[in-house]
Amino acid sequence: MDEIQALFGRIAPVYDPLNDALSLGLHHVWKRMAVQWVAPPVGSIVLDLCCGTGDLAHLLAQAVGAQGQVYGVDFARPMLAQAQRRYPAPQITWVEGDVLALPFADGSCQGVTMGYGFRNVRDRRRCLQEIYRVLQPGYRAALLDFHRPADPLIQSFQRAYLETLVVPLARGFGLGPDYAYIWESLQRFPTGPEQVALAKTLGFHAVHYPLMGGLMGVLVLTRPAD
Numbered sequence: 001m002d003e004i005q006a007l008f009g010r011i012a013p014v015y016d017p018l019n020d021a022l023s024l025g026l027h028h029v030w031k032r033m034a035v036q037w038v039a040p041p042v043g044s045i046v047l048d049l050c051c052g053t054g055d056l057a058h059l060l061a062q063a064v065g066a067q068g069q070v071y072g073v074d075f076a077r078p079m080l081a082q083a084q085r086r087y088p089a090p091q092i093t094w095v096e097g098d099v100l101a102l103p104f105a106d107g108s109c110q111g112v113t114m115g116y117g118f119r120n121v122r123d124r125r126r127c128l129q130e131i132y133r134v135l136q137p138g139y140r141a142a143l144l145d146f147h148r149p150a151d152p153l154i155q156s157f158q159r160a161y162l163e164t165l166v167v168p169l170a171r172g173f174g175l176g177p178d179y180a181y182i183w184e185s186l187q188r189f190p191t192g193p194e195q196v197a198l199a200k201t202l203g204f205h206a207v208h209y210p211l212m213g214g215l216m217g218v219l220v221l222t223r224p225a226d
């Protein structure tokens with residue numbers, strides 16, 4: 001099993017309470033913003049990639065309404081089990097799969113979200129290529145994730161927050177090393193402008209919006225209309 005897949009399988013039972021505690025519930029606000037950036041039409045087909053426990057899929061389902069169709073894709077079965085339990089909506093289908101090889105036809109959806117997944121995938125170029133392929137021309141994707149702020153002061157705050165609050169709290173659940181991984185993965189994660197440059201090489205129109213002084217960010221991608 002993939003190391004990342006195993007990690008998220010382990011943390012699935014405590015993922016939501018920890019997320020709420022560590023972000024003071026703010027991740028719900030950022031997720032709502034991501035869905036607003038995608039702005040999927042009512043009745044459309046949309047994907048939530050790396051859906052985890054399903055928050056974004058649930059928000060997408062509200063946006064597309066009862067006539068729409070949402071697919072939440074994740075490769076960690078324990079995450080999908082939580083998602084199914086939390087959001088048993090008829091228009092959401094939970095799909096166990098790898099976002100680097102999506103089981104969807106070219107141009108088959110009108111919106112894509114990805115929350116805290118882009119930092120974790122093994123091959124970011126491949127991930128963007130897959131999003132480009134499945135998006136119908138003229139529609140958008142929003143990728144929400146942590147970000148490395150440009151300001152050194154905010155960077156120090158972020159490091160202190162992760163090392164003195166997040167990791168010790170996670171340690172209380174026996175998951176200290178798993179949460180120490182956030183800081184490590186962030187060091188390898190491209191900055192907003194680097195993400196935009198990569199997306200443009202694949203044909204997207206791309207903008208990166210920093211949130212919370214650059215502690216978080218949303219990469220908004222549009223596949224240009226033909």
Ligand SMILES: C[S@@+](CC[C@H](N)C(=O)[O-])C[C@H]1O[C@@H](n2cnc3c(N)ncnc32)[C@H](O)[C@@H]1O
Pocket residue numbers: 004005008009049050051052053054055056073074075076079097098099100114115116117120121122
């Ligand atoms: C930090 S969680 C985010 C969950 C949810 N999107 C949220 O924002 O709360 C990252 C998720 O990405 C999934 N993931 C990472 N790489 C993946 C891949 N290549 N294919 C499918 N899922 C993947 C993990 O299993 C995990 O559930």
